[in-house]
Amino acid sequence: xxxxxxxxxxxxxxxxxxxxxxxxxxxxxxxxxxxxxxxxxxxxxxxxxxxxxxxxxxxxxxxxxxxxxxxxxxxxxxxxxxxxxxxxxxxxxxxxxxxxxxxxxxxxxxxxxxxxxxxxxxxxxxxxxxxxxxxxxxxxxxxxxxxxxxxxxxxxxxxxxxxxxxxxxxxxxxxxxxxxxxxxxxxxxxxxxxxxxxxxxxxxxxxxxxxxxxxxxxxxxxxxxxxxxxxxxxxxxxxxxxxxxxxxxxxxxxxxxxxxxxxxxxxxxxxxxxxxxxxxxxxxxxxxxxxxxxxxxxxxxxxxxxxxxxxxxxxxxxx
Amino acid sequence: xxxxxxxxxxxxxxxxxxxxxxxxxxxxxxxxxxxxxxxxxxxxxxxxxxxxxxxxxxxxxxxxxxxxxxxxxxxxxxxxxxxxxxxxxxxxxxxxxxxxxxxxxxxxxxxxxxxxxxxxxxxxxxxxxxxxxxxxxxxxxxxxxxxxxxxxxxxxxxxxxxxxxxxxxxxxxxxxxxxxxxxxxxxxxxxxxxxxxxxxxxxxxxxxxxxxxxxxxxxxxxxxxxxxxxxxxxxxxxxxxxxxxxxxxxxxxxxxxxxxxxxxxxxxxxxxxxxxxxxxxxxxxxxxxxxxxxxxxxxxxxxxxxxxxxx
Numbered sequence: 280x281x282x283x284x285x286x287x288x289x290x291x292x293x294x295x296x297x298x299x300x301x302x303x304x305x306x307x308x309x310x311x312x313x314x315x316x317x318x319x320x321x322x323x324x325x326x327x328x329x330x331x332x333x334x335x336x337x338x339x340x341x342x343x344x345x346x347x348x349x350x351x352x353x354x355x356x357x358x359x360x361x362x363x364x365x366x367x368x369x370x371x372x373x374x375x376x377x378x379x380x381x382x383x384x385x386x387x388x389x390x391x392x393x394x395x396x397x398x399x400x401x402x403x404x405x406x407x408x409x410x411x412x413x414x415x416x417x418x419x420x421x422x423x424x425x426x427x428x429x430x431x432x433x434x435x436x437x438x439x440x441x442x443x444x445x446x447x448x449x450x451x452x453x454x455x456x457x458x459x460x461x462x463x464x465x466x467x468x469x470x471x472x473x474x475x476x477x478x479x480x481x482x483x484x485x486x487x488x489x490x491x492x493x494x495x496x497x498x499x500x501x502x503x504x505x506x507x508x509x510x511x512x513x514x515x516x517x518x519x520x521x522x523x524x525x526x527x528x529x530x531x532x533x534x535x536x537x538x539x540x541x542x543x544x545x546x547x548x549x550x551x552x553x554x555x556x557x558x559x560x561x562x563x564x565x566x567x568x569x570x571x572x573x574x575x576x577x578x579x580x581x582x583x584x585x586x587x588x589x590x591x592x593x594x595x596x597x598x
Numbered sequence: 599x600x601x602x603x604x605x606x607x608x609x610x611x612x613x614x615x616x617x618x619x620x621x622x623x624x625x626x627x628x629x630x631x632x633x634x635x636x637x638x639x640x641x642x643x644x645x646x647x648x649x650x651x652x653x654x655x656x657x658x659x660x661x662x663x664x665x666x667x668x669x670x671x672x673x674x675x676x677x678x679x680x681x682x683x684x685x686x687x688x689x690x691x692x693x694x695x696x697x698x699x700x701x702x703x704x705x706x707x708x709x710x711x712x713x714x715x716x717x718x719x720x721x722x723x724x725x726x727x728x729x730x731x732x733x734x735x736x737x738x739x740x741x742x743x744x745x746x747x748x749x750x751x752x753x754x755x756x757x758x759x760x761x762x763x764x765x766x767x768x769x770x771x772x773x774x775x776x777x778x779x780x781x782x783x784x785x786x787x788x789x790x791x792x793x794x795x796x797x798x799x800x801x802x803x804x805x806x807x808x809x810x811x812x813x814x815x816x817x818x819x820x821x822x823x824x825x826x827x828x829x830x831x832x833x834x835x836x837x838x839x840x841x842x843x844x845x846x847x848x849x850x851x852x853x854x855x856x857x858x859x860x861x862x863x864x865x866x867x868x869x870x871x872x873x874x875x876x877x878x879x880x881x882x883x884x885x886x887x888x889x890x891x892x893x894x895x896x897x898x899x900x901x902x903x904x905x906x907x908x909x
Contacts, residue, residue: 293695293699296695297687300686301684301685301686301687304686380682381680381681382681382682384643384646384648384678384681385676385678385681385696386699387647387648388647388671388674388676389696389699390671390699390700390701391699582647582667583647583648583649583664583667
């Protein structure tokens with residue numbers, strides 16, 4: 280099978296269609312989408328109102344660009360928070376739910392591969408998240424009227440949001456393949472989401488503070504330098520995508536030095552720089568791929584697979 | 599069509615299958631009989647490519663299950679003992695989904711679903727959501743689901759469990775119809791009289807070992823040499839049935855006693871004189887309402903074989 284054919288078959292996955300049809304038939308699907316858009320809209324509206332009244336209170340006129348960029352950021356952060364809550368919930372019952380419903384065995388006896396099952400489940404969960412993100416796009420584009428946000432900021436912020444959803448969804452699918460019960464996989468998926476969002480932030484603060492004190496005790500300059508763990512945090516990545524400057528960028532060498540040695544890099548202007556949001560997206564992509572591979576391995580283990588071809592005994596003896 | 603040779607399977611210390619061997623020729627209905635935990639489901643799961651045997655070989659259509667599971671999956675339709683259905687899908691969508699999972703081309707899926715719903719007499723439930731169907735309808739839909747890719751072999755694990763009498767008759771008719779269509783069917787069940795009517799071949803398994811297997815008539819003739827008695831009591835309370843059971847078990851020549859709802863079924867060797875048994879019960883003040891010999895059937899074969907295994 281050619282890679283193109285395999286890719287096309289991957290997209291034409293019956294599980295995606297079935298999940299989509301059955302999910303969209305519930306009253307929950309449109310209600311959640313409406314609430315999602317309404318909440319983001321409310322946050323945006325509140326920020327615009329606050330920004331305007333704040334400016335009036337200080338006696339100056341509202342600067343549209345500043346208010347617009349702040350409202351956009353508030354909506355983007357709020358959306359990322361919602362995605363962190365929704366993605367594990369949507370994907371944590373993907374495989375374990377099939378087991379609980381006693382439909383997994385029947386699926387495993389069909390021609391759908393283990394990868395097809397995992398990929399189909401992940402794609403179906405992510406399709407709904409993407410629908411929510413798409414539904415909220417008009418709100419984000421409305422903020423463009425105020426200025427202050429350029430197109431690249433908009434695109435980067437959405438990339439961070441989508442990659443975070445994909446990462447948390449893939450991890451939830453992995454946990455749903457690992458655990459028998461959906462409750463266990465849901466709890467673990469939220470724990471993983473907590474570690475990725477809050478855990479990395481706390482760890483980064485602890486490491487940074489300890490390094491700052493160490494440098495001060497050694498008689499060096501006690502300026503605060505963010506630890507490498509901060510680069511794995513999706514909220515920091517979003518902040519960087521929205522308000523990143525040349526100063527927050529780092530070279531790949533600098534990042535690795537910070538990660539493994541804990542020391543900030545010396546400025547090397549000749550090397551290509553990498554934005555922290557990009558490092559986070561790459562990290563999330565690696566986590567997502569590892570989770571999918573792990574889930575495929577677990578699902579494949581539930582049915583007999585073609586054994587690996589063994590080398591003939593003669594060849595082994597000759598070797 | 600199905601060949602199982604010296605199959606062995608253990609779960610840790612527990613031996614689930616030991617030297618299980620049987621064959622099912624093409625176009626036959628094979629009744630796989632055994633008590634709970636005998637190894638029926640384990641054997642069927644191995645044939646369905648869901649479990650791997652520790653040793654031995656199983657082939658379907660000449661294809662080794664362990665070496666070419668994907669090819670075997672194209673040949674088999676599997677209906678597990680317990681299976682769920684998806685919420686918020688209609689019967690037609692349910693079948694079309696599994697047709698897609700089995701690689702049926704998109705343009706043919708609707709026709710396949712329509713024909714199968716007709717076969718299992720659920721055409722009028724085409725647009726009904728599957729989770730609202732009755733147990734019997736779900737079982738028939740499950741059987742239709744196992745047929746979406748037109749397999750040569752059907753592996754049916756307790757397809758009639760939990761069904762009411764009418765649904766059982768319908769299921770039995772359906773299985774006969776599938777045999778007429780040329781399918782080879784392996785069916786496990788506890789309902790022995792129904793299997794007897796339905797099956798052409800039979801295999802008995804107990805404690806993970808095959809006790810007997812072969813054409814139904816041959817197995818029955820080879821095993822049944824004794825007789826079975828049906829004893830009804832005037833007072834069929836729990837205590838009275840237990841007392842009668844204990845009396846009969848202690849009598850020499852009694853092979854097994856099975857307590858039914860309101861009577862006892864007693865397997866005895868040819869040497870036992872019926873009058874002695876009756877006199878024993880009456881002498882101990884057990885009020886016997888009826889005492890009759892049951893004509894030889896599959897239940898009797900089953901009782902004999904499982905008794906032999908236990909002894």
